[in-house]
Amino acid sequence: MSGRTGGRPELVIFDCDGVLIDSEPISLARLTENLQRIGVPIDLDTVARRFTGTSMTSIMAHIATDYGVPTPEGFVDAVRADTLRAFDAELQAIAGVAAVLETMPDRRCVASSSDPQRLRHALALTGLLRHFDGHVFSATMVSRGKPFPDLFLYAAAQMGVAPEACVVIEDSVPGVTAARAAGIPALGFCGGGHWSHDRAGADLLAAGAVRVFDEFADLPHLLGTWDPESR
Numbered sequence: 001m002s003g004r005t006g007g008r009p010e011l012v013i014f015d016c017d018g019v020l021i022d023s024e025p026i027s028l029a030r031l032t033e034n035l036q037r038i039g040v041p042i043d044l045d046t047v048a049r050r051f052t053g054t055s056m057t058s059i060m061a062h063i064a065t066d067y068g069v070p071t072p073e074g075f076v077d078a079v080r081a082d083t084l085r086a087f088d089a090e091l092q093a094i095a096g097v098a099a100v101l102e103t104m105p106d107r108r109c110v111a112s113s114s115d116p117q118r119l120r121h122a123l124a125l126t127g128l129l130r131h132f133d134g135h136v137f138s139a140t141m142v143s144r145g146k147p148f149p150d151l152f153l154y155a156a157a158q159m160g161v162a163p164e165a166c167v168v169i170e171d172s173v174p175g176v177t178a179a180r181a182a183g184i185p186a187l188g189f190c191g192g193g194h195w196s197h198d199r200a201g202a203d204l205l206a207a208g209a210v211r212v213f214d215e216f217a218d219l220p221h222l223l224g225t226w227d228p229e230s231r
Contacts, residue, residue, distance in 0.1 A: 008224055009106070009167040011159050013152060013184070015053070016112035018171035018192040021122050022094050023087065024052060025192075031059070038068050053172025055113040055145035073161060080183075084121055093126040096216035104220055105212040109135035111155040111168075113145050113175075135159065147174040149182035154171045156184070167223065176207040187222060188212035 018024040031045045040063055051059050056079070093125045101108075108131060112119055114140045123129035123136065137155045139145035156163050168179035168186040179186035188204030191214035201212030211222060 009155065009185075010165040011161040011167075012091055012104075012108040012223065013107045013111050013155050013166055013179075014108060015120055015167045015168070015170045015172070015175050016110050016114060016122065018052070018094075019169050019189050020094060020110070020128055021126050022092050022192050023122060024048075025173075026086050026090055027083050028052065030086055031079060034075070034079045034082060035063065037138075037147060038075060040067050042067070046155060053113060053146055053170070053174040055139045056115070057139075058145055080115065080118060086116060087125060091125055091129055094189075094216060098127060098131075099153070100216050100219055101128065104223070106223060107157055107159065107161075108132060109137060109155050111137045111151050113139045113151075113153055115140055139173055146172070147177035147181070148180050152179055152182040152184055156182070168206070169219070173203055173207045176209050177202055180208040183211045189218075190214045191216065218226075 001180070017027065026035055027050050028051070029044060031051070032042065032044045035042050047149070056076050060076065064070050065161070066229060086160070091114065110119065110123070114122070119133070119136055120129060121140055122231060127137075135158070137158065139151050142150035144150045144152050152166075153163060156166050163183040166184045168184050169189055170176050170179060170186050171192055176186045176188060186209045188201045188209030188211070190201035190212055190226045200211065200215070204212050213219065213222060
């Protein structure tokens with residue numbers, strides 16, 4: 001397994017939702033409506049604050065614990081199907097992503113809390129799947145999702161790169177927390193539709209992101225010049 005040999009990382013690990021695709025406003029709205037449908041007294045702001053970047057398994061465990069509402073049979077599949085229908089009508093790539101992926105020389109993969117079907121559907125729908133050469137990893141492939149480090153460690157191992165030689169691009173506090181726990185520096189992205197409240201990315205910096213950015217065109221420069229040991 002290779003390790004860092006210079007300042008530029010050997011592998012860029014992208015989260016998907018809110019980083020590559022502007023999906024969070026869509027998926028959080030669909031999740032909120034479906035939770036309300038089964039009797040969970042929760043609003044969109046609470047869902048966004050508590051569950052952005054979190055797997056459905058973890059979300060439903062929290063719902064059962066905090067609200068006393070067990071997961072009805074078929075509920076998770078129904079939410080996924082509802083979200084995919086909304087994606088078909090509304091989903092777009094984050095502005096500037098395609099142009100950056102087209103030209104950046106770095107090895108890259110995706111590591112996301114989303115299930116594999118949703119991941120590939122969303123990336124194909126937005127024309128981004130081809131940029132990852134099949135290297136798309138889901139939290140369903142590990143025992144614990146974010147904020148635990150398992151998914152990022154799994155992705156790095158599958159790509160044959162030491163964690164310290166990687167960088168993670170994340171838009172959520174659980175994602176940045178997971179990267180730090182894995183020993184991987186994180187760049188925080190706060191340019192998605194759900195980050196309009198805080199373009200400075202204060203929450204991501206507080207969670208341990210090395211730097212934050214809100215324009216994808218800035219990523220190549222950050223990868224080439226940043227020092228993961230300092231802010």
